[in-house]
Amino acid sequence: MTNIIAASDGTAVGGRTVRAAPVARARKRLSWAWLGVVPFFAFLLLFLIVPAISVFQQALHNNDGSFGFDAMKAAVQGQNLDAFWFSVRFSAGASAVGVIIGTLLAYAAVTAKRPKWLRSLVTSFSGVAANLGGLPLAFAFITLLGRQGVLTKILSYFGYNLYAGDFQLGQVSGLITVYAYFNIPLMVLITLPAIDGLKASWREAAANLGGSSFTYWRRVGIPVLMPSLLGGFLLLFANSFSAFATAKVMTDNSKIVSLRLGFFLGGDINVGQDAIGYALAAWMVIIMGVCMGFYWMLRKRAERWQT
């Protein structure tokens, strides 16, 4: 009996030997298939990994030039620590603004039914705005909010001095404002698929069970969106933390870590402290690595409700 069944569908008893063959063949093919990705990894090694490792190799020096952690320690002390703290603060702020407004904007675009083109307008514009800029963006904000900027002038006409407090394009408030220009559209792009993933039937189910709109958001909507929101926060944080040129054009503030690093590389700070400059870069890589690592984990979770 069993033999007949085994013969008819080719699985049971005899199946083991039959199945063993393709596995062996696949393994044999696999052993050579990796050669196809060698050029790619070689390229990556040469132009990304080697420079990255040499940064760490330069950073791991003691004051006397021997191997050690002196420079790494010095890079997170005194002024350097202030710089890291400043950068973390404004990056977290810029990222939070991006997450909140970006999510609201994405939600507004998805739920607004009336002009049918609204959604594609918002997505298209986000795609463009997230990619606009570089230097031009910084200059655009200087013309709007700089000391001679148009909005500054308009506000002062109405008796409000924008610069009376500690507002400056190179300070926390200014950097948050400018970085919002690319963080908001970025968040729209990141969070749109997640908002699309919220199914109408969930809301109906919640209503059916007597839940209010608030309950729906607290118990269903927000928890489902949470991985996307947190992932977006990390990505925007990493983005703001490592942005260079916008800040470079707007300010000389050496409290911004990426600018400080730029000064080291440009030779504005004396050569004896070279190792500390590279240690700044090394710390930056470490911080980015942590952010991107967590982002990667959250992304996998966020994908569960999508498609």
Place this chain on the structure above:
Amino acid sequence: MADINPLAPAMPLAIDPEIGGPPTAPIGGVPPRAGRPAVRFGRLGPTLVLILCAIFFIAPLLTLARYALQNVPTIRLGASTMFDKWSLSGLTKAFSDKQFGPTLRLSLKLALGTVTLTLALLLPTAIWVHMRLPRMRAVIEFVTVLPYVIPAIALVAGIVVVKPHARWFLDSDYSLVPFYVILALPFTYRSIDAGLRSIDLKTLVDASRSLGAGWGTTLRRALVPNLRTAIISSAFLTTAVVLGEFTIASTLLKNTLPTFQATYVKREPQGGYGLNLLALVATTGLFALLTVATRKRGSRKVKSALTDPAMAETMAFAGITRSQQGR
């Protein structure tokens, strides 16, 4: 009797605005009360968000245009001088600067080189991984975000370290190309990967091969036409990124267009603002062109790379690359 409407039974079937049809589950409990403030607020909120965002995103562009095209000092700017002295003179002056031509040419060449090298490296690799090493996909996907872990400013620090050992290479302006390929990797790979996922790669290759085509012909006549959107998007995004790259070029003292933009503003503010305005317009134009070039005909719902949800991550990643190296 006469007031019994024959259509009446159809009426209570409420149309659910969310899905445009009858509710998928019966809604119990209290129906939403008309005129409740929350309902009106629900519409007002999103509209307000949209309007405020529109103002925030357009205002800096307008003021940049004013500084670039209007020759009125800020101090005298007011309602009466609003429309005075608008001209393109700042821009034409920038164009005739003797550094403008060479830097633009260099940036264009770098963009072309980066796009070519990216496609030459990524297309075969991605196709190979999809066909033969599906288990490697997750690894490659992770590896391609490494350029975010090592942002441009840290990468350039590494290049500065390596420089004394590879002067013959790094002294050339074109040595920027491989680094630009690396920086563009997160979104170029994602774009091509998304393209490959949307086609039946194995069938296409098998069909082409069984008709006697070699690998070259298969790639050229069967795969590339099907990956058009992915290839065009990554090419355009890469071009936009290279034309704006500042971090590496300025630290390595290469005279590309963005470094010229940055220095020219200090010499000739108006012309400099003009150049930057032009860069914004050019980027927007590039994206408009991308939309037209990738618009799918035939399908009733017009889709292009910019509005395609599958491309959202690619676009976001391109933006991040921009902010690390271009911003």
